[in-house]
Amino acid sequence: xxxxxxxxxxxxxxxEPDTVPAEQLLSSIAPHAPLDAVARAGxxxxxxxxxxxxxxxxxxxxxxxxxxxxxFLELSRAYAASHPSASSDIGQFGxxxxxFLAQHPGPRGDEADLARLEWALAQAFTxxxxxxxxxxxxxxxxxxxxxxxxxxxPAFQVVALQHDVLPLWDALEAxxxxxxxxxxxxxxxxVWRTGYQVxxxxxxAAEAEAVARAQGGASLAEVCEAFSEAEDAAGEAFRxxxxxxxGSWVARVESA
Amino acid sequence: MSLAxxxxxxxxxxxxxxxxxxxxxxxxxxxxxxAISENFFLQGGRPRxxxxxxxxxxxxxxxxxxLSIGGPDPLDKQHLQQLRELARWVEPAWVSDHLxxxxxxxxxxxxxxxxxxxEESLAxxxxxxxxxxxxxxxxILLENVSSYLTFSASTLTEWDFLxxxxxxxxxxxxxxxxxxxxxxxxxxxxxxxxxxxxxVDRVGQFHLAGYSDHGTHLLxxxxxxxTDPVWALYREAxxxxxxxxxxxxWDEHIPPLPRLLxxxxxxxxxxxxxxxxxx
Ligand SMILES: [Fe+2]
Numbered sequence: 079x080x081x082x083x084x085x086x087x088x089x090x091x092x093x094e095p096d097t098v099p100a101e102q103l104l105s106s107i108a109p110h111a112p113l114d115a116v117a118r119a120g121x122x123x124x125x126x127x128x129x130x131x132x133x134x135x136x137x138x139x140x141x142x143x144x145x146x147x148x149x150f151l152e153l154s155r156a157y158a159a160s161h162p163s164a165s166s167d168i169g170q171f172g173x174x175x176x177x178f179l180a181q182h183p184g185p186r187g188d189e190a191d192l193a194r195l196e197w198a199l200a201q202a203f204t205x206x207x208x209x210x211x212x213x214x215x216x217x218x219x220x221x222x223x224x225x226x227x228x229x230x231x232p233a234f235q236v237v238a239l240q241h242d243v244l245p246l247w248d249a250l251e252a253x254x255x256x257x258x259x260x261x262x263x264x265x266x267x268x269v270w271r272t273g274y275q276v277x278x279x280x281x282x283a284a285e286a287e288a289v290a291r292a293q294g295g296a297s298l299a300e301v302c303e304a305f306s307e308a309e310d311a312a313g314e315a316f317r318x319x320x321x322x323x324x325g326s327w328v329a330r331v332e333s334a
Numbered sequence: 335m336s337l338a339x340x341x342x343x344x345x346x347x348x349x350x351x352x353x354x355x356x357x358x359x360x361x362x363x364x365x366x367x368x369a370i371s372e373n374f375f376l377q378g379g380r381p382r383x384x385x386x387x388x389x390x391x392x393x394x395x396x397x398x399x400x401l402s403i404g405g406p407d408p409l410d411k412q413h414l415q416q417l418r419e420l421a422r423w424v425e426p427a428w429v430s431d432h433l434x435x436x437x438x439x440x441x442x443x444x445x446x447x448x449x450x451x452x453e454e455s456l457a458x459x460x461x462x463x464x465x466x467x468x469x470x471x472x473x474i475l476l477e478n479v480s481s482y483l484t485f486s487a488s489t490l491t492e493w494d495f496l497x498x499x500x501x502x503x504x505x506x507x508x509x510x511x512x513x514x515x516x517x518x519x520x521x522x523x524x525x526x527x528x529x530x531x532x533x534v535d536r537v538g539q540f541h542l543a544g545y546s547d548h549g550t551h552l553l554x555x556x557x558x559x560x561t562d563p564v565w566a567l568y569r570e571a572x573x574x575x576x577x578x579x580x581x582x583x584w585d586e587h588i589p590p591l592p593r594l595l596x597x598x599x600x601x602x603x604x605x606x607x608x609x610x611x612x613x
Contacts (some may be wrong), residue, residue, distance in 0.1 A: 079487055081454050085406045088447060089438035108484045110521055112550050118483035121551065122445060129444050162441040166372060166400035166413060207378045274380060 079106055091119040092126045093162060127151075130158050133168045134175065137200040140250035141192050144257070145184070156182070169204070172197060188241035188260050195247060195278070198237045198269040202276045205233035210326035213319070216298075224299040225334035228292045233271040234327045236281065236289055240264055244280050272326045284308060285318050297334070337506045338473055340538040341427055343393050343579040345602045347595070352588045354384045362591065364598060366393040366427070368581050372400055374424075375416045385424065394424055395539070395579075397508075398431035400442070401466065403476065404449045404459050405435035414469045421470055427579075428538060430475035430508045433459065433496060450485035451495040456502065463503035475538050476500070477508035480516040480545070480554030492517065493531035500536040507532060509575070510541035511568045512560065512583075516552045525567055529574055537575045542568055542601055543583035557586035559597060565604055572608035580605060 079087075087106055091098045100116050107115035131154040135142050142150045157178050163171045176197055179190035208231040216223050242261040249257050266286035269278045281289065288304035302315040322328055344365030349357065351373075356362055367388060374381050374396075388394065398417065401409070421429055434446040449455045467473055478496055490498070500507050509532060518525035544558030560568075560582070572578070582597045 081450060081452065081458060082406050084450050084485055084487065085435060085438060085447075089441065089443060092443055092445070092447075093441065106486055108486045108488075110484070115483070117550075121482040121553075122447070125553075126443060126445060133444075163444060164440060164442065166410065166437075166442055168442070168444050204376070204379070206376070207380075 088119065088122070092122045094159070095120070095123045127155060127158075129168070130154055130163065130171060133171045137169070137172045138175065138193055138196045140247055141189065141196060143250045143253075144186075144189065144192065144246075153179075153184075169200075172200070186260050188243050188246065188262075191239040191241045191243045192246060192250075194237055194239060195243055195267060195269075198235055198267070199276050199278065202233045202235070202269045202271045203274070205231075205271065208232055208329045211323070211328055211330060213323040215328070215331040216319070216323070219331065219333055222333055223331075225297050227295055227297060227332045227334070228301070228322075228328055229330040229332060230293065230327050231270070231329040235269050236286065236293070237267050237269060238264070239267060242280070244278075268327075270325060270327055277325075284314070288315075288318065336504070337500075337536050337538060340506065340579070341393075342577055343395075343427060344577075345598045345605075346392075346395075346579070346581050347598055348581065348583060348585070349385065349388060349394075350585070350588055351381070353591050353594075354380070356591050357388050358384060361391070363595065364392065366395065366579070368395050368397050369424070369426075371396045371398040371417055371420055371429070371431075374420055377419075389424060394426050396421060396424060396426040396429045397477075398429070399446070400436060400444075401431040402435045402437045403431060403433065403462050403466070404455060405437045407437050407439065409462055409465055410437075414466065418470055421472070428475055428506070429470060429472065430477060430506075430539065432479050433476040433499060434479045446479040448479065448481040448483060448485070449495075451488040451490040451492060453489070456490075456495065456498055459499050460503040463499070463505050467503070467505065473505050475506035475508040477510050477541065478513050478517075479510070480513040480520075480552075482520055482551055482553075484521055491523070491531070493528045497532055497536070500533070506538040507536045508539045508541065509537050509571065509578075510543070510583075511571050512541065512543040512545060512564050513554060515561075515564050515567050516545050516554050520551050526570055529567070529571055532575075534575050537578055540568070540571060540575075540578050540580045541583050542580060555586060556583050560601075565600075568601070569604055569608045569611075572605045573612045577605050577609050 103115040103119050107118055109115055131151050134154050157175055161174045176190050176194035179193050210231055219226055242263045242265040245258040266281045267278050268281050284305050288301050291301045291304055305311045305315040308314040346364050346366040346368055349367040349369045369385055374385050432446045436443050436445055436447055514525050514528050542560045543556045544560055545552045546555045580601050584594055
């Protein structure tokens with residue numbers, strides 16, 4: 079058999095073992111006691127399964143706690159079959175897991191959102207560094223600040239979740255026995271990093287709207303309008319923006 | 335054609351994130367470090383900051399795991415560009431990867447898979463090593479991998495295949511002594527005969543590592559100390575190839591740094607004794 083055919087055979091025997099008839103392996107892989115060709119290919123197939131499951135476990139520790147070892151391995155297998163690893167960086171393997179779970183929901187129904195949150199946390203950890211600026215960057219602009227635009231650091235992102243899985247994440251993280259019930263309330267969660275610590279918090283509706291405006295390139299005046307419903311609109315806007323700067327979310331203030 | 339004379343760097347360990355803080359905070363008493371290339375591709379970020387600090391103090395070599403030099407897909411251009419950028423920045427003593435394949439039609443198997451040892455494989459690998467060496471502007475070292483199967487189509491032994499690749503592609507060899515032992519046990523060949531077939535002037539580096547014994551086969555797991563038979567084979571290797579630059583690989587269940595340094599010190603002692611015996 080030619081090189082390319084042998085590689086095709088072994089690749090399938092590893093990633094889709096059920097599709098490869100034993101005779102094909104027996105005729106291509108040399109037997110050597112005590113293992114025959116099928117067992118030898120099986121060693122590679124087993125390592126492949128474990129390696130991919132390990133990679134997912136590293137990025138989705140709380141989903142793993144929720145599903146347990148067997149459930150998680152099952153998920154990993156089904157996911158690998160539909161989304162083979164497409165990057166030399168095995169850390170990228172889990173990038174479609176949340177979407178996969180949205181199409182194949184688990185028993186609770188909020189597993190996809192938990193996965194989306196954990197993927198965002200993992201991405202924040204490896205995101206490019208950027209030196210954040212403090213609130214004085216805004217003060218320096220004086221009157222012109224109203225027309226300025228904010229640029230967030232690469233490690234900052236907002237994830238939109240269909241279910242509020244933050245209490246679930248907290249409970250799993252703490253190793254709690256009792257898990258909170260499913261909460262079908264949609265929530266926006268900010269995820270960011272300070273130093274090498276990844277943090278997250280749920281955003282109130284007005285703040286989520288303000289972040290979305292800022293990310294969309296709106297001026298600071300337009301961003302602050304997101305708080306117009308608040309009792310003390312100006313104070314609320316001021317305090318919230320202060321928290322963004324204090325949280326190292328802002329990389330740059332661009333003057334108009 | 336020959337391998338450019340490579341420096342003998344002594345005894346090193348891998349630059350792993352588990353030990354980043356020790357590498358940053360003080361002097362780690364090793365002669366050199368090996369960095370996994372792909373872990374440092376990202377420009378900026380903590381890994382590069384650590385590597386920048388380490389390369390000021392110690393010689394660094396770059397070791398890749400996903401070149402897929404024997405793979406059926408075309409060489410990944412982006413990967414090669416990233417490797418070139420990293421190598422220009424690090425100025426490593428050398429760059430290495432594995433004599434194997436790991437990708438198939440865009441799918442990454444994240445493994446070091448064996449090749450059939452045939453003329454066709456030889457031609458395929460040799461052409462691709464040429465492409466890599468042209469891109470990087472330097473010779474690379476290729477490492478023998480542990481394997482759990484061999485192909486009926488093979489017409490060459492693994493050692494003759496490795497020696498032929500090095501001669502025809504004019505590249506170096508990273509001889510993983512543990513992998514020689516593991517494959518020898520798994521396929522029933524003589525590990526010392528393997529060493530004797532490898533040309534002395536092509537070997538630029540050794541790897542040592544631990545395996546796990548599954549009864550029917552040995553698995554190359556890098557999760558434990560070097561075993562006695564591998565120490566014995568290492569002594570043979572130093573007698574034949576000289577005190578070649580040696581790395582202890584420990585990638586799973588990574589121990590505290592002092593334990594790793596102890597293992598590296600043992601390698602130094604074994605190598606020094608072998609050099610004295612050979613003299
Ligand atoms: Fe190795």
